[in-house]
Amino acid sequence: MNASTTATARAARKRPLPEPGQADKFNAIQKVCAVLRVLAQRSPLRLTDIADATSLNKATALRILNSLIEEGFVSRVTGAKTYELGQEARVMAVGARRSVDIAELAQPSLLRLSERSADTALLSVRSGVEALYLARSVGSNPLQPNYLQIGSRRPLGVGAGALALLVWLPDAEIEAVIEVIVPRLAKSPRITPKFLREKIATARKAGHTVLIDAAFPGMGGVGVPVRDETGEVVAALSIGAASDRIRRREAELAEMLKKEAQVLARAMAQAPKNGRGGKVG
Structure with missing residues (x-):
């Protein structure tokens, strides 16, 4: 030895x-x-x-x-x-690194996003091959994605926020995730491995994700990653709305989300080291 x-x-x-x-x-x-x-x-x-x-x-x-x-x-x-x-150990490590509850830190950003967009703003984190929704804020528009509740889980890639958690993983890990989640995609027939790979390539160029009529008919979303001080993606911010509202405002919503992702990243970096740990799953 x-x-x-x-x-x-x-x-x-x-x-x-x-x-x-x-x-x-x-x-x-x-x-x-x-x-x-x-x-x-x-x-x-x-x-x-x-x-x-x-x-x-x-x-x-x-x-x-x-x-x-x-x-x-x-x-x-x-x-x-x-x-x-393995991945579950890394998820626990991410949770331990968060010095305060990320859902609490994200509330100001979620409130601003839902107020400015009039739609639903969401915070999600990765848990294995799933996205876990930790917080949300609902806007004033009467048509909202009410199927997304705090505590809801979806396979990575099924939803704009869930896709943002997948896009910036290493390619080999993405392929492993896709292989695992294929049996879980029955409820979203438009989301196939080929579809996910195409959306991943597009998102990497644009810096944000967009899904329309994919995870849920008539609804869509835009999502962005939230990175910690090391550059690792630890969460995602997204906005869910009726499909036509996403089509008309994709660039505008993406810009709003990117600004709030930076705000949240700074808040995480500046949080007291002896605060509460965030939950991943």
Whole structure:
């Protein structure tokens, strides 16, 4: 074991594994935590390195890794016999980085957007292969997308905000997401893998997403990403409205959203470090 792996092993043993005879459930939880701690400190790692760093035998370490892979907290590196943290672990990390509730920070922006557009403004975050709607503000126009409620979930790509959370991911990750969500697209037959790839290419050039009569007939939306200080997309702002209202005002709505995304990004960067953590899912 090299010096770096030795240091990782020492860190992983910060809380030693329980002695024989302690409750099995407690043992299992500590073993899982040890594996995650090792991968968080240094990855990707081989099975042998993980077993050595956690003082687990290879069979136990492999069993834990396979379970974590099924739950999305660990992934196997393509083309290599190594492991790294998975998407669900990254979602938790994003939530931990948020020093205050992002839904609370977004309220002023959502209010301004709904007032100026007269339509519904929404804040969404990624949770696995889904978009989770955390906050909204409803405008004065009588026709609103009332099917989008706080706490609603939709597959990534199904909706302007959900698409904005997908567009700026790495290409390989986008393809993996599309492969997973295909069975969930039955309720939105216009949204096919080909359709998503075309919309992704268009959005990357424009800097915003737009969907009309795709996720829901007669309704549409415009969405933009919200980035943290490192440039990572951590949320999306979107406006949902009747399709004709989106067609007429796409550029105007996109500009409004981009300005508010910058406002929200600054608010996140300036938030006190000891504030409340935001929720992802």
